[in-house]
Structures are given as structure tokens and as C-alpha cells.
Amino acid sequence: MASVFSLPSSSFLCPLKTKRFRTKFQSLHSSPKPFLINSLQLKELDPNIPEPVQTFWKWLCDEGVVSAKTPVKPEIVPEGLGLVAKRDIAKGETVLEVPRRFWINPDAVADTEIGNVCTGLKPWISVALFLLREKWRDDSKWKYYMAVLPESTDSTIYWSEEELSEIQGTQLLSTTLSVKDYVQNEFQKVEEEIKGIFSLSNQNLILVPFADLTNHNARVTTEDHAHEVRGPAGLFSWDLLFSLRSPLKLKAGDQFFIQYDLNKSNADMALDYGFIEPSTSARDAFTLTLEISESDDFYEDKLDIAESNGLGETAYFDIKLGQSLPPFLIPYLRLVALSGTDAFLLESIFRNAVWGHLELPVSRANEELICNVVRDACKSALSAYHTTIEEDEKLMEEGNLSSRLQIAVGIRAGEKKVLQQIDDIFRERELELDELEYYQERRLKDLGLVGARGYHILGAKIKTSADLMICLV
């Protein structure tokens, strides 16, 4: 899978790293040259740029996608290939425009000979099938683009067993294995369905030659740089254009960057793009999965309450480093843990108000249980990693890690930090258990039945929460 990054209405895949050009370069080299590379725009290119990229650029020039006015050109940059400003570029200035006839998306596939067999397939599968077919056609309209598309990226789905062992215990490892399984199953299904002719959930998948040479940078903190506009798309034609504007003010020689996706965690980025942002703590995340067990005596009631509040039998909570817990996490935890003398809150007379009650501590037993359960889960998850945070940090400080090891170390350190943060939050909560105010106390206060000397209802002293229940329900 090549990397995918999100745009307002679409995503686009990338041709990848220069290190992967060698095989392409050799294969192109042995075939007759498609045309003489001598246009003005080509003279501006660094002669060290791999020949397939030069040929691709020439093709873009010939097709009118690149002109003398185009303010960027491809260069070799730390991220592989990238686009570099030829002159100063103002913030918001249009950097490139690619007419619709060059886009590769499910609509484009539908208009080709394989359109019929692709009808009804998932968008990523029809695009993948199309790419496979075009790759082997000598007369493909996209052949110069195909020649710069990568065989693989640093996405974890391409990692060897040995490389994957570096992310042992991480959520990223299980996601990676699930994605590989999913792709394999889909491949088998397609193979069975279509004899002779293959971020996966993305409905608006699109490949845009030229635009997908743009790299990501954390300095860009907005995502509104990609637009579909109508404009001139050739000598006499007018069409939809995929347009990218510069989110930053650039000086000549600066690289043109965009922001791929502000909401992705480092694990998402590792899987989708094959790189991470180790210094952006909010990208370090861990997903807590909570479930109302079917064997719970109050399963039906709990499920009903969860569903009435937009949650379900299983709920996923993404916890980010340095950020507070998602607001529904604690009420959901309290709901799942609700039992014994607290179960009266599950009765239907409380149905409209119960979520409000769950937003505050219910009882000491309930609060203690959620602390224990979460802390045990954190400890168990932490024990599955084969390194400590300190060991990972030392490796990062020493540097000299391969790009994949850098991802592995960054991911496992990040996940552990988040788990540690969750454990710290619930450890502190545990220490406060005696000071918290619980449901019964609040209720008595509401009823004006709590005096300075303790809980008194109609003169009878209340000793246990069971007594309270009898009095209050």
C-alpha cells in the first residue's frame, strides 16, 4: 500500500522514496527513450534527479500541467522526493493545478475498459486493480507516472518479521497485522470474483500525479490547502482542477509542504505514510477499548443507557499524550462497573438522568473498581513491550537509527508514555477515593438531609450504603 493522505474531499497516493527508484531506473534505462529531454523546464532540474522523474516532469510539461510559470520543481529532499520553490511563494498562492483527466480515482476507473468489472468494488480495490493493469501496459496514459510510483514505503505493512518484532506489544502491531489480513482476504475475494485480472476505508481515494510529490511538515497546522476548482485544463478546454495552495510563505529554495492530517496519531501515520512525528506529543496515542459484557447481569440496561448516549456495547477511547481523558470515558467506565447496591441507578425511572449521575462519582466501590480495572489493564499492556521508555529514549538520543527503527522506537515509547499517563491519572484518583463525594451523599444534600454531624433521615442514623438505598429509592 502506498501512503494515503486526506484532503477535503479526497486523498491521494504518493510516488515514493528515491531509494526505491533504482529498479525502475534500470528498467526504464534499458527501454528506448520515449522522447528527448530538452524542454526549458527540464534544464532547471538537478541532473541528479533520477531519470524516471525527469521523464515524468517532461510528460507533465508536454501535457501542459507544468509550465514556465509553475513556481515549484522536484528535488531530492530528506523525505525522498519533494517540491521546492523556484521563487518566493506567498502564503495561500496556488502552487499547482492538475486537470481531472490525470486524476486516478474510482470515477476515472469506471470510464476505462475495466470499469464494468470494477463496478461495486470498494474504491481502493478498483483503484488498485487499475494501477496493476496500467503498470503492465506499454501504452498507458500514465506510464511515466507509474514509473515513479513506489513498490513499497516505510509503512509498517511492508515491514519484515524482524522489523515488526521491534514494535512487539504495541497497538500498532495488532493494527498492522489486521490490515494485512484484511488486504489478503480482500485480494482472495477479488481473485475469485475477477479471474484474469486488485487507507483502505477511504471513500474518496484519488491519485493526483505531480500533487503527490508534496511532503508533510508539522509546521503546517492547517489542512485547507487542497481544492477542486474549475479552470483551463489545456489549450481549449476547461475542467475541474485539483489545486494545491501554499499554506506557508516560502522563499526560493524552500520546500513546499502541506499538512497531511492533523488528527492522525503517530500509529496512523506509521501505517498510512511510513513516518511519524516523534516530537509532537499529541500524536502519541493509545486506544482504550471498553466493553459491556454480554454475561453482565445488567447487560440490557447498560447497553440501552450506552446507546442513548451515542455509545455502544464496545466503545473506543483515543487517549492522547498530554491531553485530558475523553469526556465520556469515565461515565462509560462507571456504567460498565456498576453493580451491587449501585445497580438501582440502572432502573428505568432513572433512565433520563442516569448519565448525569455517571458523570460524577457513584460510590466508593464503583470508583475503586474502575481505578483497579484501568490500572491493571495499563500494567498488563506495559508488560508486553520489550523495552522501557528510558531505553527507547536513549536509543533516540543516540540517533543513527534506520527510518523504520526510528518509527518503531518512537511508536513504542509514545504508547508507553500514554499508558503511564493513564495509570498516573487513576493512581491519583485512587488516593482521593476517601475525599470524593458520591451519589448518596449528593442526594442527601439535595434533600437537605445532611447535617454537620452526619446523615440523618427522619431521625434515623444511616450507616451503610445499603441503608441509604432503602431510604432513598
Ligand SMILES: C[S@@+](CC[C@H](N)C(=O)[O-])C[C@H]1O[C@@H](n2cnc3c(N)ncnc32)[C@H](O)[C@@H]1O
Ligand atoms: C505524497 S508522498 C510525497 C513524495 C515522496 N517524498 C516521494 O519521494 O515520492 C508521501 C510520502 O513521502 C514521505 N514523506 C512525506 N512527508 C514526510 C515527512 N515529513 N517525513 C518523512 N517522510 C515523509 C513518506 O514516505 C510518505 O509516504
